[in-house]
Amino acid sequence: MKRLLLFIAAIAIAGKVSAQTCNCETEFTYIKNFMEQNYAGFKDKQAQMTKPKYDKLVAQYRAFTKLPNAPEKCLLIINQFLAKFKDHHVAIRMNFDAAKLDSAYMAQREIIPVSDEKIAELRKSTGFEGIYDFHDAAKYKIAVMKDKTELHDYIAVIVSSNLPGWKKGMIKWEGKMVSDSLAAGALYMLNGKPKPETFYFGKDAIWGDWHRENTKPARSSGKWEPxxxxxxxxxxxxxxxxxxxxxxxxxxxxxxxxxxxxxxxxxxxxxxxxxxxxxxxxxxxxxxxxxxxxxxxxxxxxxxxxxxxxxxxxxxxxxxxxxxxxxxxxxxxxxxxxxxxxxxxxxxxxxxxxxxxxxxxxxxxxxxxxxxxxxxxxxxxxxxxxxxxxxxxxxxxxxxxxxxxxxxxxxxxxxxxxxxxxxxxxxxxxxxxxxxxxxxxxxxxxxxxxxxxxxxxxxxx
Known part of the structure; x- marks a missing residue:
């Protein structure tokens, strides 16, 4: 009886772990199929791309879901795939408490080494790269670096942080340029999980939330009125x-x-x-x-x-x-x-x-x-x-x-x-x-x- 109870408990635990595990390729396939079946613009968009090019696009993004860092990049992968439909009504929003720390997720996050020499080099940059403070400088500091891949052109990596669970080398955001001053990508929230976001590169500031080290944050342009x-x-x-x-x-x-x-x-x-x-x-x-x-x-x-x-x-x-x-x-x-x-x-x-x-x-x-x-x-x-x-x-x-x-x-x-x-x-x-x-x-x-x-x-x- 004791062995039976242990066996049942093991099955229950395994089931719970399985329910919490989300395979990136499986999720990508689900969203792809869902769009093909329910999105009103799918046939038009596929015709504009041509079916062979669409199939090639699907194969490309499916391959991304099999990369070693796919669990962390999965939201970015799916969001970039959806962006290929070029419909601003197609979007993704969070369905979680961004302030509630997910320790298990944070423990699996990738660490990007940033040497002191690299930080010193970035401090001399006058372009988009550089060392930036969050608008509340006491919370964290990031190193913005050019890192051109299929999924991003720039990454922002934590240099120092007082945020719970955040370590030096974790990516705070990453984006691919869609114009000369705008990037689209993912912002990793307080709990470590990503949300789709865009980042505007201005003079000594990015998106209003980050300003270059040793510069003053830009003041808000005014109150929003409905x-x-x-x-x-x-x-x-x-x-x-x-x-x-x-x-x-x-x-x-x-x-x-x-x-x-x-x-x-x-x-x-x-x-x-x-x-x-x-x-x-x-x-x-x-x-x-x-x-x-x-x-x-x-x-x-x-x-x-x-x-x-x-x-x-x-x-x-x-x-x-x-x-x-x-x-x-x-x-x-x-x-x-x-x-x-x-x-x-x-x-x-x-x-x-x-x-x-x-x-x-x-x-x-x-x-x-x-x-x-x-x-x-x-x-x-x-x-x-x-x-x-x-x-x-x-x-x-x-x-x-x-x-x-x-x-x-x-x-x-x-x-x-x-x-x-x-x-x-x-x-x-x-x-x-x-x-x-x-x-x-x-x-x-x-x-x-x-x-x-x-x-x-x-x-x-």
């Missing part, structure tokens, strides 16, 4: 909407109502949508009546119905920020998907929006846009740019709309959540996709200019 408004002059009103996410819907509604009288009497409006990465289409509803001048042609999108996509859409009903009206619309969508499993269904039909009346004010509108404008904000711009009142000014938008309506699903065993698109715009069938270029403004503005002032001048000229 919405804002002010009179620029008697002729021009200014409204800023920082996000169309569901959490900001009440703020948008409030700022529009608070400025209702000004909107009825002021000739000009500057609508600042810079850095608005989108959210939900219904949140920009209060703005539409002020923009509208004539019937607006609209091309809709189709949804891919799969079990995972249905589950993802149903999960949106748990969002307490959504109105009951919006939830009723979601329930109708879920019902439509459930009745058409394995098919494409029309989520939004093609048609003409003509249920508004042209208002006498504002008479002219400038909408400010930049490269960070994306998703639902771009959908609003497709509506707004058909108005005779509207001029778009700034720079090309992100181009994140051809595949949209993202939902989320968990990884099979790693503590992460996959975000991906479930809809495909039928604009693509007309050759009117925007993801390759973004939406172009009517008038370009230069980065160093005062864009608000330029918009006001254009309106009051």
């Amino acid at each position: 919405v804002a408004s002010r009179k620029l002059s008697d002729k021009t009103l200014y409204l800023k909407i920082s996000s169309f996410e569901a959490y900001n819907a009440k703020n948008i509604d409030s700022v529009v109502k608070a400025n209702a009288e000004a909107l009825k009497t002021t000739p000009n409006l500057v609508l600042d949508l810079r850095d608005n990465g989108g959210g939900s289409d219904y949140t920009y509803g209060p703005l539409m009546q002020y923009v509208y001048t004539n019937p607006v042609k609209q091309t809709g999108a189709s949804l891919l119905s799969t079990d995972a996509n249905i589950k993802g859409w149903a999960a949106k009903l748990d969002d307490e920020e959504r109105s009951e009206e919006n939830k009723n619309s979601l329930r109708a969508t879920v019902k439509l998907l459930e009745a058409n499993k394995g098919k494409w269904v029309v989520n939004s039909p093609d048609g003409v929006i003509n249920n508004f009346t042209k208002l006498p004010y504002p008479q002219k509108i400038v909408i400010l846009v930049n490269k960070n404008v994306a998703s639902s904000t771009e959908q609003f711009l497709l509506f707004a740019r058909q108005s005779s009142k509207v001029t778009l000014m700034g720079e090309n938008t992100s181009g994140t709309l051809d595949y949209s309506n993202w939902v989320e699903a968990p990884f099979s065993c790693m503590p992460y959540i996959l975000r991906y698109s479930t809809s495909r715009s039928r604009r693509l069938d007309k050759g009117e996709g925007i993801d390759a270029t973004g939406i172009k403004p009517d008038k370009y503005l230069k980065p160093g200019e005062n864009w608000i002032q330029k918009a006001q001048e254009a309106l009051e000229r």
Whole structure:
């Protein structure tokens, strides 16, 4: 009996260990298959790459999962594979407590030797390489070194640290350059586990969190505001909407109502949508009546119905920020998907929006846009740019709309959540996709200019 109990206990322990072990190749294969079956843009993206090139890409990243350091690099490997789809709606987020130390995971992390001679050499660097302090210098110091591999171009290695579990030589972050000053890669959190991150290389600073040793940290440029408004002059009103996410819907509604009288009497409006990465289409509803001048042609999108996509859409009903009206619309969508499993269904039909009346004010509108404008904000711009009142000014938008309506699903065993698109715009069938270029403004503005002032001048000229 004693041997039997020991045997059962051994099986239980083995089962627990097995459940906690996550093989990188297995997880990569799961995510690859999941995207092929559920991502609305997969067939288009594969056709753009060609199937042989896609198969070669899969083989390349599968090989990465078999490298000795694959357990530590697995998130980076999968995230870089997903980046090849070139869809900003495809992303990964953490599903763990980043502050809770994972001692077992930390004990297995790779150590990169950094000699005193190398540190002295890096202290003389004037390029991206160098010795950097965290913005709270007492916490840790890193050595940023060029280390060109298939997975990264730069690594940031701990030189000294007061963080629990962190040792000299552990990688704090690693990134591959995607432009002359921006890297995409992984940031290893307080508990040692990675999250996807981007790193901006500026003068003596990286991403605002690290500054070169013996230099002062840059001050924050200011407080982020979800919405804002002010009179620029008697002729021009200014409204800023920082996000169309569901959490900001009440703020948008409030700022529009608070400025209702000004909107009825002021000739000009500057609508600042810079850095608005989108959210939900219904949140920009209060703005539409002020923009509208004539019937607006609209091309809709189709949804891919799969079990995972249905589950993802149903999960949106748990969002307490959504109105009951919006939830009723979601329930109708879920019902439509459930009745058409394995098919494409029309989520939004093609048609003409003509249920508004042209208002006498504002008479002219400038909408400010930049490269960070994306998703639902771009959908609003497709509506707004058909108005005779509207001029778009700034720079090309992100181009994140051809595949949209993202939902989320968990990884099979790693503590992460996959975000991906479930809809495909039928604009693509007309050759009117925007993801390759973004939406172009009517008038370009230069980065160093005062864009608000330029918009006001254009309106009051």
